[in-house]
Amino acid sequence: MALIVQKYGGTSVGTVERIQEVAKQLVAHQKQGHDLVVVVSAMSGETNRLVGLANEINDHPRGRELDVLLSTGEQVTIALLSLALEQLGVHATSYTGSQVRILTDNTHNKARIMEIDDAKIHADLAKGKIVVVAGFQGCDDNGNITTLGRGGSDTTAVALAAALKAKECQIYTDVDGVYTTDPRVVPEARRLDQITFEEMLEMASLGAKILQIRSVEFASKYNVPLRVLSSFTEGGGTLITAEESKMEQALISGIAFNRDEAKLTILGVPDHPGIASQILGPVAAENIEVDMIIQNTGHDSTTDFTFTVHRNDYTNALNVLQKTATELGAREVTGDDKIAKISLVGVGMRSHAGIASTMFETLAQESINISMISTSEIKISVVIDEKYLELGVRSLHKAFELDQLDPK
Ligand code: ADP
Ligand code: ASP
Ligand code: MG
Numbered sequence: 001m002a003l004i005v006q007k008y009g010g011t012s013v014g015t016v017e018r019i020q021e022v023a024k025q026l027v028a029h030q031k032q033g034h035d036l037v038v039v040v041s042a043m044s045g046e047t048n049r050l051v052g053l054a055n056e057i058n059d060h061p062r063g064r065e066l067d068v069l070l071s072t073g074e075q076v077t078i079a080l081l082s083l084a085l086e087q088l089g090v091h092a093t094s095y096t097g098s099q100v101r102i103l104t105d106n107t108h109n110k111a112r113i114m115e116i117d118d119a120k121i122h123a124d125l126a127k128g129k130i131v132v133v134a135g136f137q138g139c140d141d142n143g144n145i146t147t148l149g150r151g152g153s154d155t156t157a158v159a160l161a162a163a164l165k166a167k168e169c170q171i172y173t174d175v176d177g178v179y180t181t182d183p184r185v186v187p188e189a190r191r192l193d194q195i196t197f198e199e200m201l202e203m204a205s206l207g208a209k210i211l212q213i214r215s216v217e218f219a220s221k222y223n224v225p226l227r228v229l230s231s232f233t234e235g236g237g238t239l240i241t242a243e244e245s246k247m248e249q250a251l252i253s254g255i256a257f258n259r260d261e262a263k264l265t266i267l268g269v270p271d272h273p274g275i276a277s278q279i280l281g282p283v284a285a286e287n288i289e290v291d292m293i294i295q296n297t298g299h300d301s302t303t304d305f306t307f308t309v310h311r312n313d314y315t316n317a318l319n320v321l322q323k324t325a326t327e328l329g330a331r332e333v334t335g336d337d338k339i340a341k342i343s344l345v346g347v348g349m350r351s352h353a354g355i356a357s358t359m360f361e362t363l364a365q366e367s368i369n370i371s372m373i374s375t376s377e378i379k380i381s382v383v384i385d386e387k388y389l390e391l392g393v394r395s396l397h398k399a400f401e402l403d404q405l406d407p408k
Pocket of ligand 1: 008009010011012041151172173174175177178179180181182183184208209210211254
């Protein structure tokens with residue numbers, strides 16, 4: 001019997017009816033001869049609701065108590081799904097993260113999974129049960145509840161699949177696979193039959209919120225075949241694996257975007273060795289992660305330095321930078337938190353020149369100004385004004401003919 005780990009996201013278990021529907025699907029999958037371990041998210045909107053409650057009570061809710069609160073969302077769905085399965089005459093056992101035991105480090109609100117104890121799961125499977133595990137949570141070695149960061153149920157599922165050496169990890173969601181870009185923004189987006197871990201990792205890191213980044217890292221590290229499919233419609237979904245598909249040798253696999261960043265510039269800083277670390281050192285000391293960085297060539301022995309941070313860190317970073325500017329005798333600090341980043345991703349880029357110029361030309365034709373650019377072997381990212389995000393994504397999708405099976 002093949003062991004399969006399936007994960008159902010918030011929308012898939014968003015109502016009592018949906019949970020009953022998922023239970024029916026699980027029974028059908030079990031009848032096909034599979035051993036099933038099922039990971040569920042909180043009902044859709046529930047984690048946001050809990051965050052909202054915490055915000056009403058505390059200016060900066062975080063840490064241990066926030067995890068105690070947020071983990072309750074998933075505890076509700078594991079119990080309801082198990083009850084729904086019992087109702088259909090199938091034995092099921094639900095486990096919270098600490099009951100399994102999914103051991104994590106003690107970084108509350110974005111903990112990392114260290115180890116999974118699979119003994120109880122194997123024992124239950126041997127009895128023919130369906131095992132239902134709460135996503136997004138674990139516990140540290142002192143027994144404190146931890147959570148894995150938003151979207152973390154994907155990572156629970158992949159980590160379980162790796163630990164249990166499952167044949168496949170199936171992520172059931174509200175779209176029927178990974179598309180060339182978010183189909184909510186570009187209705188012409190096309191579903192990909194297959195995509196490599198490497199490309200999926202870039203897509204996720206650059207903003208495609210279909211899978212949590214950590215889940216793709218895990219899948220790639222432990223070589224767990226990962227499949228994204230719909231819990232609403234039938235179909236094979238998108239398979240994410242190590243091999244590059246022979247069928248689809250597109251230059252660009254997809255377009256990712258995000259509105260999560262903000263940009264800061266320090267103008268007229270004295271241009272001497274060590275300046276970058278003098279600017280970014282205090283930012284790092286505040287635990288603020290920096291993404292893109294540009295230092296202009298100096299003139300009149302001064303230079304300008306621009307970088308991006310997560311939008312949540314914008315105000316904090318601006319304060320730090322203002323202090324640095326005074327200390328260094330820089331002319332001015334400016335910032336913009338209404339920016340967006342669009343990225344083209346594809347392993348085919350490695351061997352092809354000219355992608356960047358087509359990208360810049362396309363944006364220019366729409367009069368979209370590019371304020372920052374960054375490239376790596378398999379991606380090109382640009383920062384633009386947030387207002388033009390959707391227009392930019394749509395025109396690039398069209399220019400690279402991503403809606404067609406044999407794109408440019
Ligand atoms: P779940 O609640 O099941 O975890 P998510 O909302 O986290 O679901 O992820 C599914 C959503 O991801 C889709 O509804 C879609 O809008 C979005 N998405 C973003 N980029 C893509 C993409 N490239 N392909 C498919 N879906 C995408
Ligand atoms: N419920 C959590 C969230 O909304 C985890 C998840 O759904 O993956 O972020
Ligand atoms: Mg998700």
